[in-house]
Amino acid sequence: MKVHVLHENPDWYAPLGAAFDAAGVPHEQWLLGEGVLDLTGPPPDGVFWSRMSASSHTRGHPYAKDLTRGVLCWLEAHGRVVVNGRRVLELEMSKVDQLTALAAAGFDVPATIAVAGREKLADAVRRLPVPFITKHNQGGKGLGVRLWSSYEELDDYLAGPGYEAEAPVDGITLVQEYLRAAAPFITRAEFVGGEFRYALTADTARGGFELCPADACAVVPGSAGPGGSGAARDAAAPSLFALRDGFDHPVIGRYREFAAAHGIGIAGFEFIETADGRLVTYDVNTTTNYNAGVEAAAPRPALPAVARYLGGLLEQVRSADQAA
Numbered sequence: 001m002k003v004h005v006l007h008e009n010p011d012w013y014a015p016l017g018a019a020f021d022a023a024g025v026p027h028e029q030w031l032l033g034e035g036v037l038d039l040t041g042p043p044p045d046g047v048f049w050s051r052m053s054a055s056s057h058t059r060g061h062p063y064a065k066d067l068t069r070g071v072l073c074w075l076e077a078h079g080r081v082v083v084n085g086r087r088v089l090e091l092e093m094s095k096v097d098q099l100t101a102l103a104a105a106g107f108d109v110p111a112t113i114a115v116a117g118r119e120k121l122a123d124a125v126r127r128l129p130v131p132f133i134t135k136h137n138q139g140g141k142g143l144g145v146r147l148w149s150s151y152e153e154l155d156d157y158l159a160g161p162g163y164e165a166e167a168p169v170d171g172i173t174l175v176q177e178y179l180r181a182a183a184p185f186i187t188r189a190e191f192v193g194g195e196f197r198y199a200l201t202a203d204t205a206r207g208g209f210e211l212c213p214a215d216a217c218a219v220v221p222g223s224a225g226p227g228g229s230g231a232a233r234d235a236a237a238p239s240l241f242a243l244r245d246g247f248d249h250p251v252i253g254r255y256r257e258f259a260a261a262h263g264i265g266i267a268g269f270e271f272i273e274t275a276d277g278r279l280v281t282y283d284v285n286t287t288t289n290y291n292a293g294v295e296a297a298a299p300r301p302a303l304p305a306v307a308r309y310l311g312g313l314l315e316q317v318r319s320a321d322q323a324a
Contacts (some may be wrong), residue, residue, distance in 0.1 A: 002028050003313075006264055111127075116171050192306050194260060198294070243294050
């Protein structure tokens with residue numbers, strides 16, 4: 001019996017595997033880029049952790065999202081213990097889903113208009129003042145995030161080949177208000193098993209939109225625009241990420257409550273503090289990847305907590321089997 005990690009990108013697995021090994025937790029990757037799902041039999045025993053990413057299609061796995069939907073339905077129908085299950089997958093795959101759920105829970109979220117297809121996009125953006133941003137509804141890694149300084153810039157983009165070349169995989173583009181940050185960073189709060197581990201900052205002045213592990217929404221003017229979606233990275237430059245030491249804010253408790261209400265076992269919540277005093281939550285990342293430097297600096301690192309949390313669930317499953 002083991003922990004099964006459902007995902008499609010083995011390049012992200014080494015730190016997780018090392019944490020499981022260090023904790024003595026048996027584990028196995030279940031790669032869902034492609035596969036066969038035999039519904040005539042039961043799933044294996046164990047604990048199942050879904051880490052399917054909204055950006056899986058960018059790595060040559062266009063079927064991963066729907067295959068994972070099927071696998072999670074199958075697992076849950078057979079009563080298996082699933083962390084970040086079927087409902088959480090939908091949050092991961094749709095920023096519309098995330099934003100509506102966050103707003104319903106009382107969080108301040110960016111003013112957003114969702115547009116299906118290209119035809120009505122030019123009209124929709126004119127409902128928001130300039131500058132504004134556009135982004136993909138399904139996406140990580142800053143997919144499709146652009147800052148626009150005029151409506152005409154977007155008109156020209158839509159008239160050219162650019163939109164079709166990078167159209168959103170689900171056809172839905174989000175138009176959002178531009179949030180002016182009080183300082184050039186976003187913050188991500190990491191939670192494991194209902195516990196807050198730490199907050200980290202991601203430098204948007206140097207990182208632009210493409211902030212892995214953080215999918216940043218905050219934009220610094222000039223970091224991106226119609227010609228590109230993020231600032232170039234310099235491997236020799238200081239890290240974009242830093243521990244936000246001593247972060248203590250009432251939003252931590254609210255994120256914990258949101259995670260519990262939506263069945264989220266492991267996630268990072270991303271927010272920006274604006275120049276006009278707002279704390280705006282814009283993303284719930286349920287396939288969180290941890291930064292090695294931040295993990296080393298954090299007094300409560302997340303990776304060992306992940307291994308303990310999933311290992312504890314596995315022990316509960318074993319105990320229940322033995323008692324049956």
